[in-house]
Amino acid sequence: MITVKDLHKSFGKLNILKGVNIEIAKGEVVVVIGPSGSGKSTFLRCLNLLETPTSGEIKFEGESITDKKHDINLTREKMGMVFQQFNLFPHKTVLENITLAPVKVKKMPQAAAEKIALELLQTVGLADKKDAYPTQLSGGQKQRIAIARALAMQPHVMLFDEPTSALDPEMVGEVLEVMKKLAEGGMTMVIVTHEMGFAREVGDRIIFMDGGQIMEEGTPSQVFSNPQNIRTKDFLSKVL
Amino acid sequence: MNIFQMFWEYRTYFASGIQYTLLLAAIGVVCGFILGMLVSLLRMSRFRILRFIGTVWVEFLRGTPMVVQLFIIHYGLVSVGIKFTPIESGAITLTINSSAYLAEIFRAGIQGVDKGQAEAARSLGMTGGMTMRHIVLPQAVKSVLPAIGNEFITIIKESSIVSFIGVTDLMYQAQAVNMITYDFLTPLLIIAAIYFVMTFTLSKLLGLFERRLNTDDHR
Numbered sequence: 001m002i003t004v005k006d007l008h009k010s011f012g013k014l015n016i017l018k019g020v021n022i023e024i025a026k027g028e029v030v031v032v033i034g035p036s037g038s039g040k041s042t043f044l045r046c047l048n049l050l051e052t053p054t055s056g057e058i059k060f061e062g063e064s065i066t067d068k069k070h071d072i073n074l075t076r077e078k079m080g081m082v083f084q085q086f087n088l089f090p091h092k093t094v095l096e097n098i099t100l101a102p103v104k105v106k107k108m109p110q111a112a113a114e115k116i117a118l119e120l121l122q123t124v125g126l127a128d129k130k131d132a133y134p135t136q137l138s139g140g141q142k143q144r145i146a147i148a149r150a151l152a153m154q155p156h157v158m159l160f161d162e163p164t165s166a167l168d169p170e171m172v173g174e175v176l177e178v179m180k181k182l183a184e185g186g187m188t189m190v191i192v193t194h195e196m197g198f199a200r201e202v203g204d205r206i207i208f209m210d211g212g213q214i215m216e217e218g219t220p221s222q223v224f225s226n227p228q229n230i231r232t233k234d235f236l237s238k239v240l
Numbered sequence: 241m242n243i244f245q246m247f248w249e250y251r252t253y254f255a256s257g258i259q260y261t262l263l264l265a266a267i268g269v270v271c272g273f274i275l276g277m278l279v280s281l282l283r284m285s286r287f288r289i290l291r292f293i294g295t296v297w298v299e300f301l302r303g304t305p306m307v308v309q310l311f312i313i314h315y316g317l318v319s320v321g322i323k324f325t326p327i328e329s330g331a332i333t334l335t336i337n338s339s340a341y342l343a344e345i346f347r348a349g350i351q352g353v354d355k356g357q358a359e360a361a362r363s364l365g366m367t368g369g370m371t372m373r374h375i376v377l378p379q380a381v382k383s384v385l386p387a388i389g390n391e392f393i394t395i396i397k398e399s400s401i402v403s404f405i406g407v408t409d410l411m412y413q414a415q416a417v418n419m420i421t422y423d424f425l426t427p428l429l430i431i432a433a434i435y436f437v438m439t440f441t442l443s444k445l446l447g448l449f450e451r452r453l454n455t456d457d458h459r
Contacts, residue, residue: 050359077365087360091378100374101364146360153364 001026001157001188002047007056009042016042018212019056024157029189031203031220033196035235039212040192044161047190048072048079061156077105080150084162086142088134094121094145095130098152106153113152120148124178140171144178151182158182160191176202196239200224208232246426250417257413258434261399264327264409265438268334268395273388275335276342277377283347294343301340307401309333314405330402330409338395345387349380382453389446393439400435410434 002024009017016039024030032040045051047058049065049072058066065075089097098120099113108116121127124144134142143163150158160179164172176198183189183202193199199206199220206223208216208231216229224240227233247254282294301309314329324332353376361371381388403412410431417427 048363050363073362073365073367076363079363081360081363083356083360083363085354085356087354087356089357089360089375091382101361101366104370104374105365150364 001028001061002190003057003059004047005057005059007043007046007058008054009039009046009051010054016212017046017053020209020212020214022207022214022217024188024190026156026188027186029183029187029191029202029204030207031199031205032190032192032207032209033194033199033235034209034215038209040209041161043209044159044190044192047159048076048081050081073105077153078156080153080155080158082143082146082150082158082160082163084165086134086139086146086166088142088146088149090134092133093130094126094132094134094137097134097145098149101149102152116152116154117148120151121145123151123181124148125174138171139167140174143167143171143175147175147178147182157188157190160189160193162192162194164193164195194239196224196236208235210235241421241423241426243426243429246417246421246423247430250413250420250427253413253417254410254430254434256408257410257431260327260402260407260409261396261411261435262438264330264334264399264402264407265392265396267331268338268399269392271331271335272338272342272391272395275339277346279339279343280346280350281372283343284350298340298343301337302344306333306337306398307404309337310401310405326402326405326407329405330399330407333402334395334399337398338391341391341394342388345384345391346380348387349384350376352383353379385446385450385453389443389450392442392446396439396442397435 004020004022007017007020008015020043032043034040042051046053053066056066057064060075060079063075064070065072089100092100095114095117098117099110102108102113102116103110118127118130121130124147126141126144129137129141129145134145137145163179164175167175172195176195179189179191180202191203203220205217206220207214208223208229210231216223216227216232223232224236227236241249279294279297282290283298285291285294310329310333313332314324314326317324357375357379358371361375366374399409400411403409403415406412414427414431418424421427
């Protein structure tokens with residue numbers, strides 16, 4: 001579904017990604033772990049071109065999205081993204097946050113968009129918050145709304161950029177629960193996270209990144225129980 | 241003749257002055273607002289040439305006296321065959337002058353909106369234009385509302401310079417009344433009071449509007 005070939009990204013003289021290659025299949029849950037500064041967030045943000053790659057190719061559903069002639073907005077409709085800082089729109093209600101893109105981008109009738117939004121709010125357990133503004137919500141609630149907002153576009157893949165890192169510890173669980181449900185529903189997901197327990201439980205494949213490259217990848221049991229690379233071992237010994 | 245008697249006796253002068261002052265100020269505010277927003281977008285454009293045009297616009301209009309701008313437009317352009325009525329010249333000057341100040345206010349507001357907001361909107365497939373219109377601008381305008389209010393008040397006051405080119409605004413009428421009465425103080429006190437009522441009312445209205453927006457999302 002997503003093919004990344006020799007992806008490089010540098011900011012000025014700083015090389016963040018130094019040749020990343022990966023193939024992600026439909027329905028797969030890929031969890032990217034690694035120390036901070038390893039380039040894992042940059043890698044994720046390159047997938048929907050929030051960061052423009054310096055070189056390399058990214059294909060999504062057979063189309064090269066790094067091609068200059070490609071309209072990235074069409075691809076982004078199919079790639080939902082959830083951010084560490086939630087990034088809900090503070091001047092819009094929860095319902096408006098969710099319906100805005102379907103109505104404006106997909107030209108969906110307001111009523112249809114609201115119907116989808118209400119179903120999604122039900123799924124994330126926040127149906128009673130539809131008329132609230134983001135500032136009236138807790139961090140965990142905001143992130144669940146952000147997930148619902150991304151899902152409202154009916155994406156084919158969901159990208160999660162450290163979705164629980166800005167949350168108070170007691171709110172991490174509710175967000176992971178929603179993500180787990182999503183994974184069980186067959187959604188293709190790429191997740192950058194520090195939640196090792198979650199990675200192990202939900203991930204189909206674990207990617208360990210360090211220094212802008214994929215150092216090791218494999219099933220959760222391979223990577224967590226029997227890491228091969230010395231840096232993977234070192235990293236896991238610090239976080240587990 | 242005391243101040244109230246004078247006001248009553250020459251009320252038609254002042255009333256007509258109020259009309260022109262309000263008309264010009266309203267044009268300056270509304271057109272300056274729209275033009276200022278366009279100029280601020282120019283200043284943040286991806287294209288260097290557009291940024292350059294925006295910068296020149298802002299720096300020139302902020303860096304030269306408004307009276308000079310008014311005279312250039314009204315008297316100066318005649319020599320290249322462009323002729324405006326006094327009202328047109330006044331409206332144009334107020335609009336372009338306020339657009340420069342408002343553009344800088346908008347730019348500060350737009351750049352103050354968290355980058356994550358635009359990223360979230362773009363990640364949902366919204367185009368750059370949609371993101372600006374639905375996500376960034378509403379938040380930007382709200383955060384700079386007090387500064388915009390200041391600029392509106394400035395426009396009302398500064399509109400008095402159009403009397404120099406013969407627009408019969410409040411300032412002009414005060415001078416007309418003091419020509420008739422040989423009283424140089426009272427007519428000016430009267431229009432000072434009228435200007436104050438206008439700006440004070442506007443400032444209260446803006447305060448009300450600001451509070452309304454704030455209760456909306458409790459930010």
